[in-house]
Amino acid sequence: MIRNEDFIQSKQVPGPTKEEVRCLVMCKAHICKDDVVLDVGCGTGGLTVESAQRAQEVISIDKNPEAISMTQRNVIKHGLLEKVRFIEGDALSVMTELPSFDVLLIGGSSGELPQIISKGYEKLNLNGRIIVTSILLETRVEAVETFKKLNMIPDVVEVTIAKGKITDRGTMMMGRNPITIISAVKNEDGNP
Amino acid sequence: MIRNEDFIQSKQVPGPTKEEVRCLVMCKAHICKDDVVLDVGCGTGGLTVESAQRAQEVISIDKNPEAISMTQRNVIKHGLLEKVRFIEGDALSVMTELPSFDVLLIGGSSGELPQIISKGYEKLNLNGRIIVTSILLETRVEAVETFKKLNMIPDVVEVTIAKGKITDRGTMMMGRNPITIISAVKNEDGNP
Amino acid sequence: MIRNEDFIQSKQVPGPTKEEVRCLVMCKAHICKDDVVLDVGCGTGGLTVESAQRAQEVISIDKNPEAISMTQRNVIKHGLLEKVRFIEGDALSVMTELPSFDVLLIGGSSGELPQIISKGYEKLNLNGRIIVTSILLETRVEAVETFKKLNMIPDVVEVTIAKGKITDRGTMMMGRNPITIISAVKNEDGNP
Amino acid sequence: MIRNEDFIQSKQVPGPTKEEVRCLVMCKAHICKDDVVLDVGCGTGGLTVESAQRAQEVISIDKNPEAISMTQRNVIKHGLLEKVRFIEGDALSVMTELPSFDVLLIGGSSGELPQIISKGYEKLNLNGRIIVTSILLETRVEAVETFKKLNMIPDVVEVTIAKGKITDRGTMMMGRNPITIISAVKNEDGNP
Numbered sequence A, B, C, D: 001m002i003r004n005e006d007f008i009q010s011k012q013v014p015g016p017t018k019e020e021v022r023c024l025v026m027c028k029a030h031i032c033k034d035d036v037v038l039d040v041g042c043g044t045g046g047l048t049v050e051s052a053q054r055a056q057e058v059i060s061i062d063k064n065p066e067a068i069s070m071t072q073r074n075v076i077k078h079g080l081l082e083k084v085r086f087i088e089g090d091a092l093s094v095m096t097e098l099p100s101f102d103v104l105l106i107g108g109s110s111g112e113l114p115q116i117i118s119k120g121y122e123k124l125n126l127n128g129r130i131i132v133t134s135i136l137l138e139t140r141v142e143a144v145e146t147f148k149k150l151n152m153i154p155d156v157v158e159v160t161i162a163k164g165k166i167t168d169r170g171t172m173m174m175g176r177n178p179i180t181i182i183s184a185v186k187n188e189d190g191n192p
Helices: A019-029 A046-052 A065-077 A091-097 A113-123 A137-149 B019-029 B046-052 B065-077 B091-097 B113-123 B137-149 C019-029 C046-052 C065-077 C091-097 C113-123 C137-149 D019-029 D046-054 D065-077 D091-097 D113-123 D137-149
Strands: A036-040 A057-062 A084-088 A101-106 A124-134 A155-166 A171-175 A179-185 B036-040 B057-062 B084-088 B101-106 B124-134 B155-166 B171-175 B179-185 C036-040 C057-062 C084-088 C101-106 C124-134 C155-166 C171-175 C179-185 D036-040 D057-062 D084-088 D101-106 D124-134 D155-166 D171-175 D179-185
Touching: A019 A046, A019 A101, A019 A124, A019 A155, A019 A179, A019 D019, A036 A046, A036 A113, A046 A057, A046 A065, A046 A101, A057 A065, A065 A084, A091 A113, A101 A113, A113 A124, A113 A137, A124 A137, A137 A179, A137 B171, A137 C137, A137 D155, A137 D171, A155 B155, A155 D137, A155 D171, A171 B137, A171 D137, A171 D155, B019 B046, B019 B101, B019 B124, B019 B155, B019 B179, B019 C019, B036 B046, B036 B113, B046 B057, B046 B065, B046 B101, B057 B065, B065 B084, B091 B113, B101 B113, B113 B124, B113 B137, B124 B137, B137 B179, B137 C155, B137 C171, B137 D137, B155 C137, B155 C171, B171 C137, B171 C155, C019 C046, C019 C101, C019 C124, C019 C155, C019 C179, C036 C046, C036 C113, C046 C057, C046 C065, C046 C101, C057 C065, C065 C084, C091 C113, C101 C113, C113 C124, C113 C137, C124 C137, C137 C179, C137 D171, C155 D155, C171 D137, D019 D046, D019 D101, D019 D124, D019 D155, D019 D179, D036 D046, D036 D113, D046 D057, D046 D065, D046 D101, D057 D065, D065 D084, D091 D113, D101 D113, D113 D124, D113 D137, D124 D137, D137 D179
Parallel strands: A036 A057, A036 A101, A057 A084, A101 A124, B036 B057, B036 B101, B057 B084, B101 B124, C036 C057, C036 C101, C057 C084, C101 C124, D036 D057, D036 D101, D057 D084, D101 D124
Antiparallel strands: A124 A179, A155 A171, A155 A179, A155 D155, B124 B179, B155 B171, B155 B179, B155 C155, C124 C179, C155 C171, C155 C179, D124 D179, D155 D171, D155 D179
16 A cells, blocks of 8 residues: 555645555455546545556546646656546536446545435446445445445445554554445345 | 533643543542542643542642643632642652552553552552553553552453534544553452 | 443343443433433343432333333342333333423434434423434434434544453453444533 | 455354455555465464465464364465465474565464564565554554564554444444554665
């Protein structure tokens, strides 16, 4: 995994997703080298860069032009520009015009999570995966309910990480915000 | 419990111990109205004030004069001045000169935790309780090992709290540093 | 707090609520000696017994007759029978016939959480508190949303506890299910 | 990652390391296809199998013959037999006779963690990684202290996972034991 400090960061743009969470999202996404990945709400580009290292192509979407610019800078920094397309805009409209894909990562949904999941499901190839990361109580439930309606079986993992900070006094455990990762696989019988 | 925002606070002095942790420490301390409580490393005075509401007397110790001053201000704010004695100094030296007590709270130990626990044990009345709160990996183990050497049975509770922040987008879960509470009771047979 | 092992327990009835969680619920409930407490979904009786030690009266409700019987046994064991009334039945119907109360604890709601909170709010005295404990993602959101509709400000605390088990090899940290405590106070301006 | 249920399991042998923890350990180990990996305390073989999918060779060590047999069955099940060597015995003695390696995974250390880390450090190639997973308070501190003595900078991550169980009543969050992953890299200047 790329270290947190190896991403260019800005106070105006959220992220990057922390190393351990990126790791777990990649684990749930198990991206293959032929996969096309959609990163909705790409923010600083943490998941875009990790995905681009594994996939054939990544399409990164954000409503915030500063996020698109930030993601672009990080993609360039890690030498992955030829693999990533950047689209500033609304995920729902963008997805309508896209061809199919294999992995849909949703880090931000501007209150349209159920619609984004449903639209994503339509466009998802068989055995494709949708992975939602959330720090909001409400988003978790919306994700679970939308997956159920689509006959997908949600995998729900709440991750609480504390990192040790080595100090003169000892190893101080610094807490992070708990993240919930809700994911599901599109397959014929609905089983993961 | 007193709300976090009802304590006077300063960037120079750590604390106050957060509401939920104060609550759990008070639970482990089960202070009665005849009890004498020693608060070592009193910081902002969160545990001193809570203890003073329940005990006969609290003796608050800190090496940092600003912490003593801060604790004093919070004790005054909550109308408990007649119940609390403030001692600026080194816990080990201070304890040597004190009479016995019922509850020993250790929030800071300046690298002398085993000695403070051992000295505290000597001065502790029968059925007295020692409660250590820690965010350091090393302190947890020192506390457990010292309690064991004293034939006290350590109760170890690691508490990870996330608080919901109500926002327009939803309920954002904000993580706190995990706290470990290690406590033990002094009794004849070593059972809690 | 009463120790977990000091409650009579049965595999047929959930509970008792673990010591640390009881402690935090009591903290949020801050029961006074004149208070009347309603314990909806009393289960094994953990919160009923703790409440009865602090309140004037506790009314314990459960749909499950075995839970009522279990709560009763624990209330008797702790010598609090004269303070507790036991009602086997549906919380919503029971609440309609009850006079007002000061604290409403909701540990189980059989899918009727919004209605129970709303009905409870009607019957709650000014400055009364409602405390919901939940291990379900959905319940957390329902509680937050219902409190908001009633102009109550929800306090949301997610608590993850690990307990140390002292073994020959060392102190093994054993995780518990994370519990979310959602509480709110009824007051004129909606502020806690 | 391989799903937990895709490992053959037995009550006599601990493990397999859960999916999310395997994922984080693999993240910290970043195994390349030329790497030789040592898995000390291989248990059920969860980390051995994951490593064998990424490395040139894995050497799996356990004092418990049942663990060796279990790991072997899981290695065979996942078609990786030609990549794994199995050694029943004491890690310290075994390591003395082994050539150098790139990754040392330590899941069990029978009270000899400092010695195993130190011996492992000697045999570790430059840029090699040592990863300790622990559920014991004491082991965490031993690992941190040993890494520091070797001038390695420990990365300490405590991971608390709760998994959602989809039920008729909702998504029940089931807690797991918190795991601490302590890792470090061997390099000339001691920086990770």
